[in-house]
Each structure stands twice: as structure tokens, then as C-alpha cells.
Amino acid sequence: MxxxxxxxxxxxxxxxxxxxxxxxxxxxxxxxxxxxxxxxxxxxxxxxxxxxxxxxxxxxxxxxxxxxxxxxxxxxxxxxxxDSHLDHGLLSQLAAFREQGVALHLATVQEHERAAYLWNDMGLKDHFDAIHYAADLGHAKPADGFYATIEARTGFAAEDLFFIDDKAANVEAARARGWKAAVWTGKDRLAELVARI
Known part of the structure; x- marks a missing residue:
């Protein structure tokens, strides 16, 4: 990963x-x-x-x-x-992966203004390496183009990626693309989800 x-x-x-x-x-x-x-x-x-x-x-x-x-x-x-309540527990878990050299990217369905707000005003730019969002990509989840465009923009191959989302349809679409992926419910620790795949 x-x-x-x-x-x-x-x-x-x-x-x-x-x-x-x-x-x-x-x-x-x-x-x-x-x-x-x-x-x-x-x-x-x-x-x-x-x-x-x-x-x-x-x-x-x-x-x-x-x-x-x-x-x-x-x-x-x-x-x-x-619409800006951050899950600091998850951010802490993500930071542990980042410390191990794993890149952290946001992959989200947003329009331009809220994407900028999330990245700049809410400070997610301090926790993640990049943001990929629907209005910029021209595709929204679960369309294949959403995932394909992220691959093209980042240079990562499908097998390089692990994806978490709260919607099963988005996770299934990522898996169909060849990504490793899991539904996020907040009940499991991220490291446990990654280890299971």
C-alpha cells in the first residue's frame, strides 16, 4: 500500500x-x-x-x-x-500511517467551494497530501471515472491504493477498479481494516 x-x-x-x-x-x-x-x-x-x-x-x-x-x-x-466536525480519532490513526511513509489523499464528492473550505479553512491540507474531488475530476463516486482519474492524476496503480468510505456502493466500485477498499463505520480501527484485506 x-x-x-x-x-x-x-x-x-x-x-x-x-x-x-x-x-x-x-x-x-x-x-x-x-x-x-x-x-x-x-x-x-x-x-x-x-x-x-x-x-x-x-x-x-x-x-x-x-x-x-x-x-x-x-x-x-x-x-x-x-458541516465541519472532524473525527480527530481517525485523523490520529491516519497520521500513524503517514509516519510510516503512506501517502494520505482525500477522495470525495464535493463542489469547488466546500472543497476549498475543507482543505484550507478546516486545515485538512495539514493532514493530507492531496484532495481529489468530484467537481475537479468531472466524475462522482461511484462512477468508474472518479477512480480512474485519480489513478491518472497521481500515478498510483490500483494495487497501490487502499480506500475507505462510509457507502458500500463506493467501496464496491473501488474494488471493481482493483483498489483494496473497506466500508468505514467508525467501529473498527483503521489498522485492523487494512490488515484484513
């Missing part, structure tokens, strides 16, 4: 509330998550997360309709800040 590829949401970033970052959205910002889901995420996020549209370009007009009291800046700041 030359590199560990690590998912973000549900793995490195965890949610104290099972409802996630939007648990108190209506209380705090006067916006129902159901409205944001149906008016913004469902019709727009596929294009945004594949890099075919900018977040604010699609979010601005929607907010004008469903929450004219909110700006893109306000909603994005709230979203990113409330």
Missing part, C-alpha cells in the same frame, strides 16, 4: 446530529431544508458537483425565490461551518 484514499463526509467529517448540518436550519435561518432540497439540491447539485455549474450561480436565484432574506454568503457560511 502506497496511499490511503479517504472519503470526507461520514468518515473524516462526522455529524453529532443524525440530521446533519441542516438540523437547525429553519430555526437559525428561517429556511426549511425541504424547500432547499426540492428547489436547489435535487435539480441543481448533480451539475454543481460534477463541475458543470458554479454553486452560487445556481443557489442565488433559488434563494431569491424561497428565502429572499438570505444571501449566498450567509447560507454557505452556515452550511460549511455546521
Amino acid at each position: 502506497k496511499a490511503l484514499m479517504v472519503d470526507v463526509d461520514g468518515v473524516v467529517v462526522v455529524h453529532p446530529d443524525p440530521k446533519g448540518w441542516s438540523a437547525n436550519l429553519e430555526r437559525d435561518l428561517g429556511l426549511k431544508i425541504e424547500d432547499l432540497q426540492t428547489q436547489f439540491f435535487e435539480p441543481n447539485f448533480h451539475d454543481i458537483v460534477h463541475g458543470r455549474a458554479a454553486l452560487r450561480e445556481r443557489l442565488g436565484p433559488v434563494l431569491t425565490e424561497i428565502a429572499p432574506h438570505l444571501s449566498c454568503d450567509q447560507l454557505c457560511a452556515y452550511w460549511f461551518e455546521n
Whole structure:
């Protein structure tokens, strides 16, 4: 194993509330998550997360309709800040692998703005060697192109890689590509997962 590829949401970033970052959205910002889901995420996020549209370009007009009291800046700041609880226990386990010479890379489905926030504002650049994300790759998990493009960009062969993700479909797609991979539940230690494969 030359590199560990690590998912973000549900793995490195965890949610104290099972409802996630939007648990108190209506209380705090006067916006129902159901409205944001149906008016913004469902019709727009596929294009945004594949890099075919900018977040604010699609979010601005929607907010004008469903929450004219909110700006893109306000909603994005709230979203990113409330979606930023790091699993420090996992980061510590990952650091042990890095000390042994294993490269650490993030492999995640993100659009450009939150990817930058994760990397810079949350300081994941201090824990990982690189970030590979959907909007930059032009592919999202579990599409084969996501994994293939990471291989092409890094120069790592499939057999060099170990991948953890909280979604079984993403793990199965990585395995189909030839990567070693395991579903991350947070219950097992990372070293144990790696040793089993």
C-alpha cells in the first residue's frame, strides 16, 4: 500500500446530529431544508458537483425565490461551518500511517467551494497530501471515472491504493477498479481494516 484514499463526509467529517448540518436550519435561518432540497439540491447539485455549474450561480436565484432574506454568503457560511466536525480519532490513526511513509489523499464528492473550505479553512491540507474531488475530476463516486482519474492524476496503480468510505456502493466500485477498499463505520480501527484485506 502506497496511499490511503479517504472519503470526507461520514468518515473524516462526522455529524453529532443524525440530521446533519441542516438540523437547525429553519430555526437559525428561517429556511426549511425541504424547500432547499426540492428547489436547489435535487435539480441543481448533480451539475454543481460534477463541475458543470458554479454553486452560487445556481443557489442565488433559488434563494431569491424561497428565502429572499438570505444571501449566498450567509447560507454557505452556515452550511460549511455546521458541516465541519472532524473525527480527530481517525485523523490520529491516519497520521500513524503517514509516519510510516503512506501517502494520505482525500477522495470525495464535493463542489469547488466546500472543497476549498475543507482543505484550507478546516486545515485538512495539514493532514493530507492531496484532495481529489468530484467537481475537479468531472466524475462522482461511484462512477468508474472518479477512480480512474485519480489513478491518472497521481500515478498510483490500483494495487497501490487502499480506500475507505462510509457507502458500500463506493467501496464496491473501488474494488471493481482493483483498489483494496473497506466500508468505514467508525467501529473498527483503521489498522485492523487494512490488515484484513
